[in-house]
Amino acid sequence: MKQLLWIGGEYRPTLSYIKLKNPYNLEHIADIAVAEQEDVVAAIAAAHQATVDMQEIPAYKRAEILEKVASLLKSEREECARLIAEEAAKPVKAARAEVDRTIMTYTFAAHEARRIHGETVPMDAAPGGEGRLAFTIREPLGVIAAITPFNFPMNLVAHKVGPAIAAGNTVVLKPASQTPLSAYKIAEYFHHAGLPSGALNVVTGSGRVVGDILMKDERIKMITFTGSPEVGKYICENSGLKKVTLELGSNSAVIVDDGVSLEKIIPRIVTGAFSYQGQVCISIQRIxxxxxxxxxxxxxxxxxxxxxKAGHPLDEQTDVSALITRADVERTKQWVDEAIANGAGLKTGGNFNERIFQPTVLVDVPVSEKISCEEVFAPVVHINRFTSMEEAINLVNDSKYGLQAGIFTNDIHYGLRAAKKLEVGGVMINEIPTFRVDQMPYGGVKLSGMGREGIKYAVEEMTELKLISFKVE
Known part of the structure; x- marks a missing residue:
């Protein structure tokens, strides 16, 4: 299979292709087009031209397009789940859950398309404002560049494309090199749903080549990026006056207070630590x-x-499968070994078979170790002790990241204290920090990024507020 670029509502060949392989068994899946500079420029031009058509589409029709995409996903749920499992080595039961969430994300986007609105402004609240009627409206920005990671190749695309289309924008989408087929599948769905040609373009290839063009081109009005802090910083430093939203990394922590039911919470925490091999931005890393x-x-x-159970991603019983690359396996092994050499205790795991890293539990890890202070993005957690709640909160905050954190406690005062003092974008009380539903605001502080996803909140990021004032005689 040869996967071409999707530009201007049609597939477009390019000069070179790379082989896409299943991370689990390295089986060849497809040959993926590598965009050259002229291809990216053509995608931007198509998106820019399509802004005229998008501005003429009323809100209810944009909503209907999004609803149709959700319907197509629902009708091909198993095919989409298998595609995710094959290109991302995501266990198929987790892949199905992602498809279900993607359906819900586009459904929420359809709802938001119908209720984008402004507000009246009481001009006479200030001297000199008498005799004026004013209100605000929200207008689309124009062309939005969306750069997405491998770990949720359909749902994180939906969190960028969904609100962009709901708000009347056009999109140039750069998916992760390991998981491009999910993005191309979504482009087909939007085409069949009636989205104007050029309103959604998908280009694959070098992140530096594609990204640099997107950052420099003045027709791009916003960049929405999910990925590493290093790349996020680079985007901010090189995007000029474009709007930028960033969802970056984390080493999410959970606090377990005395008196809670371990029988109830431990299975939940294990799920939060090891789902999709720990390759989740809000995966539990510190306990x-x-x-x-x-x-x-x-x-x-x-x-x-x-x-x-570790195994093939298409096995219905598999809980943990291969990490996305061999390099990630080797890096994880190095970090675990360094922590052990510096005093951490290994309780289970710590090794790998081919590309599957065993679910690993460490105790008493020095907080200066990479396995604690960096983002491991692998099935590894460490468990450390605390004496007081203040100490626990300080341990969680002793991080350059701040995406989400969780606390399990029977003391409402401890829960509220944690909610106030934890330096994160979201606090989950009596829940794991890995919890997310797709309508909630989602984003972090510190090196975890800036701006918020969650359809309503992303629509606000992807629109410009305009004030209209009438002087009444």
């Missing part, structure tokens, strides 16, 4: 447990972790 219950917690956590 801080009250010293009174830490021994019991560790024993039960290890027991639950050992129930996980």
């Amino acid at each position: 801080f447990v009250h010293e009174k219950i830490i021994d019991q917690f560790v024993a039960q956590f290890i027991e639950e972790t050992k129930k996980l």
